[in-house]
Amino acid sequence: MPAPTTRPQLRGDFGMVASTHWLASATGMSVLERGGNAFDAAVAAGFTLQVVEPHLNGPGGEVPVLFQAAGEPPRVLCGQGVAPAGATIGAYTALGLDRIPGSGVLAATVPGSFDAWMLLLRDHGTMGVREVLDHAIGLCERGFPVLPKIAAAVEALAPVFGRHWSGSAALYLPDGSTPAPGSRLRNPALAATYRRLVAEAEAAGGGREARIDAARRAWSQGFVAEALDGFLAGDVPSSSGEPQRAFLSGQDLADWSAHYEDTASVRHGAHTVHKTGPWGQGPVLLQQLRLAEALGSGKLSGTSREGVDPDFVHRVTESAKLAFADREAWYGDPDRADVPLQELLSAEYARARAGLVDDTAASREQRPGSVVGRTPYLPPVHVPGQAPQDRTTGEPTLRNAADPADRRGDTCHLDVVDAEGNMVSATPSGGWLSSSPVVPELGFPLGTRAQMFWMDEDSPNSLAPGRRPRTTLSPTLVTREDGQAVLAIGTPGGDQQDQWTFTALLRILNGADDLQEALDAPMFHTNAFPSSFHPRETVPGDLVVEPEVGPDTVEEMRRRGHDVTVNGSWSLGRLAAVGRDPDTGELRAAADARGAQGYAAGR
Numbered sequence: 001m002p003a004p005t006t007r008p009q010l011r012g013d014f015g016m017v018a019s020t021h022w023l024a025s026a027t028g029m030s031v032l033e034r035g036g037n038a039f040d041a042a043v044a045a046g047f048t049l050q051v052v053e054p055h056l057n058g059p060g061g062e063v064p065v066l067f068q069a070a071g072e073p074p075r076v077l078c079g080q081g082v083a084p085a086g087a088t089i090g091a092y093t094a095l096g097l098d099r100i101p102g103s104g105v106l107a108a109t110v111p112g113s114f115d116a117w118m119l120l121l122r123d124h125g126t127m128g129v130r131e132v133l134d135h136a137i138g139l140c141e142r143g144f145p146v147l148p149k150i151a152a153a154v155e156a157l158a159p160v161f162g163r164h165w166s167g168s169a170a171l172y173l174p175d176g177s178t179p180a181p182g183s184r185l186r187n188p189a190l191a192a193t194y195r196r197l198v199a200e201a202e203a204a205g206g207g208r209e210a211r212i213d214a215a216r217r218a219w220s221q222g223f224v225a226e227a228l229d230g231f232l233a234g235d236v237p238s239s240s241g242e243p244q245r246a247f248l249s250g251q252d253l254a255d256w257s258a259h260y261e262d263t264a265s266v267r268h269g270a271h272t273v274h275k276t277g278p279w280g281q282g283p284v285l286l287q288q289l290r291l292a293e294a295l296g297s298g299k300l301s302g303t304s305r306e307g308v309d310p311d312f313v314h315r316v317t318e319s320a321k322l323a324f325a326d327r328e329a330w331y332g333d334p335d336r337a338d339v340p341l342q343e344l345l346s347a348e349y350a351r352a353r354a355g356l357v358d359d360t361a362a363s364r365e366q367r368p369g370s371v372v373g374r375t376p377y378l379p380p381v382h383v384p385g386q387a388p389q390d391r392t393t394g395e396p397t398l399r400n401a402a403d404p405a406d407r408r409g410d411t412c413h414l415d416v417v418d419a420e421g422n423m424v425s426a427t428p429s430g431g432w433l434s435s436s437p438v439v440p441e442l443g444f445p446l447g448t449r450a451q452m453f454w455m456d457e458d459s460p461n462s463l464a465p466g467r468r469p470r471t472t473l474s475p476t477l478v479t480r481e482d483g484q485a486v487l488a489i490g491t492p493g494g495d496q497q498d499q500w501t502f503t504a505l506l507r508i509l510n511g512a513d514d515l516q517e518a519l520d521a522p523m524f525h526t527n528a529f530p531s532s533f534h535p536r537e538t539v540p541g542d543l544v545v546e547p548e549v550g551p552d553t554v555e556e557m558r559r560r561g562h563d564v565t566v567n568g569s570w571s572l573g574r575l576a577a578v579g580r581d582p583d584t585g586e587l588r589a590a591a592d593a594r595g596a597q598g599y600a601a602g603r
Contacts, residue, residue, distance in 0.1 A: 275474065332462070
């Protein structure tokens with residue numbers, strides 16, 4: 001008997017939006033109600049997330065988008081900015097660094113989200129710059145509710161803001177103290193930035209597309225790039241007050257733009273699952289699907305009031321270890337690295353790898369595969385010592401007591417579908433409030449995505465100017481045999497994204513008709529591979545579970561050699577999903593109750 005769900009699955013035929021914050025979902029739905037399509041709604045919701053989840057993303061961050069315009073094939077929109085022209089391994093080692101820091105301007109890559117959202121709006125939307133920024137501007141000016149996690153993040157960072165990051169203090173400590181949960185926080189500087197972008201777009205004249213391109217130029221070659229150039233021209237304090245000179249410049253913004261790519265995909269039964277290329281970690285989910293086919297994991301994916309089948313937890317966890325070991329060994333920007341993706345995603349390779357899974361014992365080794373006779377890259381393994389660690393949630397959490405700004409990164413997610421069959425899945429991230437100082441003139445900080453590079457020329461994810469870091473950001477789109485999109489799904493969670501999404505997706509593709517039921521089912525993950533975030537720790541044998549997997553399953557996992565941490569109930573993941581039945585036109589949506597802020601809206 002299935003476990004009860006927290007909320008109803010939404011069903012309708014007009015439009016659906018699901019995201020990690022109710023205000024973003026409401027924004028998207030408002031745009032649909034005003035006649036916009038799924039692309040207009042996604043862009044507006046994305047800009048709203050930058051305002052209401054500033055501890056998880058911002059305008060200085062990035063976004064990958066998977067989408068399908070009705071009647072066209074699925075595509076990827078890459079909003080991942082590249083390493084600056086001056087960001088070489090030698091430049092960092094000259095500063096005495098062997099890893100790129102997790103906070104501060106030294107880790108900044110080109111901000112990619114604004115250009116990506118505008119490109120999506122220009123090519124597939126129907127509205128203008130003003131319409132999609134309207135809600136975000138209003139929330140900046142009127143104020144938005146402070147989530148408990150925003151308050152907690154600001155409180156932890158208050159000493160840094162007060163002593164070293166004056167722009168952040170002015171924004172997040174408006175009265176000299178941490179804003180209370182439930183209070184309202186304003187960001188007038190960001191509102192002014194958005195309003196100026198609208199004004200410059202409309203002053204340019206021409207058609208809708210020309211005005212959107214004018215906004216893009218104002219960002220990458222105009223006043224935004226100039227403000228960033230001025231802010232970064234001198235020393236910028238780190239979280240400890242040490243002066244840093246950023247590698248990023250306004251010219252780096254001018255030299256980059258978002259672009260479209262083909263998806264990476266595999267067939268799974270009657271469906272095809274689409275992800276980004278190996279500049280994101282998305283293909284690990286595809287590798288896990290192949291391993292699930294070889295191991296029969298899908299047949300075990302159901303849940304009951306008694307919990308989750310221990311064989312399912314064990315096989316999924318061991319498959320994740322193999323796939324993520326391959327991520328570190330082979331994944332990187334395919335424009336700059338030779339990534340053997342076709343071989344990694346083949347059924348033959350998966351069957352060979354599946355033979356490494358021992359149903360009786362957990363592996364504690366890093367076991368990347370050899371592909372076409374090539375030797376896999378093995379990154380250095382850093383096992384956590386006595387420093388405080390949080391291996392449980394994937395939320396931004398303190399990891400280095402000496403540096404409050406060194407926080408585990410997280411992100412946001414949104415999915416949208418409209419009555420015409422347009423579908424969007426996006427995972428905006430980066431530029432969160434703990435990453436680096438707020439630029440006072442603009443109202444937002446830069447991101448720290450360069451921390452995901454390895455400073456080793458042998459790595460496929462090696463730092464180099466103009467290269468995309470291999471990120472954790474991982475939206476998912478699913479099509480059926482005739483090529484029509486039927487599902488968009490994703491979650492925040494760093495390295496856990498393609499574990500939690502995979503678990504939910506396997507349940508959906510193997511018969512869970514209720515999206516909310518699939519999202520509410522007990523979650524688990526492992527950290528038994530190098531983290532994507534500074535200081536890149538690995539926890540061999542690790543398995544984190546929600547107690548709802550069941551006490552018998554927990555005990556069996558320990559018997560098989562997993563180091564099990566039983567986390568709190570409803571603590572792993574913040575999934576969102578929308579679906580469409582092309583035969584009937586029925587739309588569905590669901591959002592995870594975890595985190596007490598994600599919501600779906602639709603009719």
